Amino acid sequence: MAMKYVLVLLFSFHTFEISPAFSEEKVSCEKLSDAFCDELWLKNKGNYTTQHSTFLFGHTKSGDSQMWMLSNQAFVDAVEKLTDYLKQKNTPKKLIRELKNEVKKFSRVLQQQNDSYEWDKKFSIQVKSIITLLDSIARELTYIRKPELRKKSKLDYTVWDKIEFSKDLQDLYNQNLRNKLEDHANWKRIQELFQEAQKDLVASITALHVSDAEKTWWIHRIQTIKLLLPYSDPRILADWGDCSQDANNAFYSPSFHAFTFCGGSILGDISDASHYRTLVHELSHSIDPSIRAIEAYYTTPTYQRVKELYEGKVFACSAWEKIKAEEFAVLPEIQKKAWEVDPLKMCLLPEKQDLLPFETKTVKESVTNLVHYWTNYNATNNEFTRFVSPYTYVNHKRVKNPYYRSRRAMRFERTDNGTFETPIARRSYTPFFEIFDQELLCAQDEKGQPIDFYALKASKQNPKQVQDIFQQAIASTRDITQNIFERLVEFTGDEDEYLIEYRLAKSSGENFADWLAFQTIEKKLQRIDGLQNKRDFIVESNAIYCTEPGPLLEEASMTQVEKKFSYQAHADDSARRMSIFTKGIRSLLQCEVSEEVAKKVSFGDCRL
Structure with a gap:
């Protein structure tokens, strides 16, 4: 450990x-923010107490x-x-x-x-x-x-x-x-801020120009998010790895529809402003375009079959053939779903205009590459062989193989730490071995008659036929997985994380979360008395984006170039720090930004 x-x-x-x-x-808004960062790092080396906060x-x-x-x-x-x-x-x-x-x-x-x-x-x-x-x-x-x-x-x-x-x-x-x-004063304060952030986000959503159905869905999502301690236990929370000890971070977990601050943020970032900004940003992720799409996919018949496989259901072969012909059938054409926020996405992330057209041929080729990679990974590591082998060796001793025909055991291998099952709502999850097992159970001979693969393998009478069935099961598993994934990307479209490297997608989720957060923060500022207190709130909310002195700060022009080659959805710290200065917030703070900064933060002024 x-x-x-x-x-x-x-x-x-x-x-x-x-x-x-x-x-x-x-x-200058930039000078306001830079002055605070200088106080935090250059003068106080990261340990700084203000009138309102302690960092x-x-x-x-x-x-x-x-x-x-x-x-x-x-x-x-x-x-x-x-x-x-x-x-x-x-x-x-x-x-x-x-x-x-x-x-x-x-x-x-x-x-x-x-x-x-x-x-x-x-x-x-x-x-x-x-x-x-x-x-x-x-x-x-x-x-x-x-x-x-x-x-x-x-x-x-x-x-x-x-x-x-x-x-x-x-x-x-x-x-x-x-x-x-659990009983720490900082955690108690975060619990209060969490409720405030939820209430304020609902007010912001209520003011948006979207359909009543969409608005109702968004509000329900915000109101039902759970606030959890930063558990590293994948049965409880950990989507993105452990952050329970000293990490200065926070995340929203779509699998658990829950939010947490990492331990470092709870103990060492004692700032209502900083926590509030983080809260309204991360909670907004629960309704960002990517999450909205994947949640819609979860309501489809295709996903319901995937979920049943994941939960261990074994289908009769007649039912399995019907599923393959219907819910898992080949899509002759991939049609990206339209969403109410599509125009907003283009405003939030103009770079989407540079993506390749979302055409069936291009998307299918990209999904093929992706699924072939997954198949290659499992084949290279002999995972298919392990699944059909009744015995293995431990310390040169022949013992029963716990992975033999065990869908559950293979799933444990694909969790974050190889220990526990985690919820199905994981974007990276594909029911690979559930499909593979189902294909072997429904194997047929060359005449189309059912054949017991495992009995045939154990008899050792026809090794060539065993190999042929084994090969066909792997190939069909790969093809079925591709069909499933194509149905998923119809929903996720140009937001899909797996299609980013193929220039078919680019996530607007971070800008969306900031966009909604900034509208909410603007309303929060209107409740704060005094110009100085308003300014303090904004610069202190930016504290986590003040870059610690070092090579990344000194070579900022180089890191900006590097960012163009990165798939990371987050902007660099400097850009995120400046992005909060939307027109509305600038007006309340009575500060101005340069033309260069105004271009970078313009997404905050998009409207829906």
Whole structure:
């Protein structure tokens, strides 16, 4: 388990003088924002307290990040809660005593924090010791639940045994996360801001000129988003990887229709303005053009069959042939769906005009390349063979293959960490082995008669026929997957992430989220008294986009060129920082932007 999952560092908190108030005359918006970033990084090295906020983006005397140290300190502060949890789980007293002793030793190391190699070595050794102990505790919790596993050699563990161990380890980290953050004052404040952001976004959507049906769908999506702690557990949240400890980030998870701040943002970004901007942006992603399209696809008969496959349904061969002829049939023509926001997308992202025409021939060729790549990956790694092989070898010992004809086991291999199943609502998911298994179960001989592939393979009487059926199943799996994906891209169209590299798509999602967020922030500013407070709110909301001094800042002209070759949907930090200065916000702040900046931020003034 990675070191970042755990721990701990004591930090020294320094309060900095608040920067002089900005002038209330009409000024340059860029200068307002740049002045704040200079205060944050050039003068205060990332650790900065203003009249309204505290930002702990910098480092401590050991060279570690403040956010990492805050996360570690939160672990130390919550260790009693963790031991109480372990007592309730009937954890052996010896292990609980060991944990307390290790944390005490660790605290002593933290109090001696400095920038020496010797201290860093002591710190690393102590962290490793605690991680090892937590692993042992989690393993003991598994033995308590599943005593039969205690007698097994680790070489004999099946995939299902490993999942049991992973469950307890993940549950332990989940509990640790709750102990650290659930009652934290910063998290309580975020919960309040979340409700405010939801309410404000609904007000913004209500004012838009879209159909009542679309407006109702958007509002329902915003009102039903869940706010969760930053779990790394794929059963609960983690779409985009772990952010539970010290990351200064946030994300909306479409699979779970949930939002979270990463641990670093909760502990080290103590700013209502910064959190509010992040909230209204990320919540807007729940209705961005890409999500809107994929959610519509989820209502189709094609997807319902995909979902049934994913959930383990095995179809009778007659039903399977009917599905292939209907829901999974070849599309003679790919017709991109029209959406109410299509005109808005062109305003938000004019670069869409440079995309290749979304024509059937071009799209089919691109999807073919994509699906052939997926097939190649599985074939290169002998995944198809593993699926049909009843035995495997572990440490030169012939044992039963847990992946043999097991759709579930193969799915575990395709999750983020190879441990847990995750919801079907994952754009990258294709029911590859479910289709492959169904094709083998419905195999036919050269005369079109049903044939039992597995019985034929076990008999070893006709290896050539076995090979032919195996080959046909792989080929048909590839073709069916292509048909499914073509039906998906009819909905996602020029927003589809997989078609970006083929110049058929470019995501407008980030600009859409900012566009709706900026309208909402403009209304928020109208509720804030005083020009100075309005200006403070905007520049502080931009704090995360203030670039730390270093090569990326010094070579900004180079990174702007690099961006043209990147598929990353986010603009660079400088552009994102300036983009908030829409006409309405500029008017409220009584500031102006240069013509060059005005062109870059014009998407914020698009209308729907």
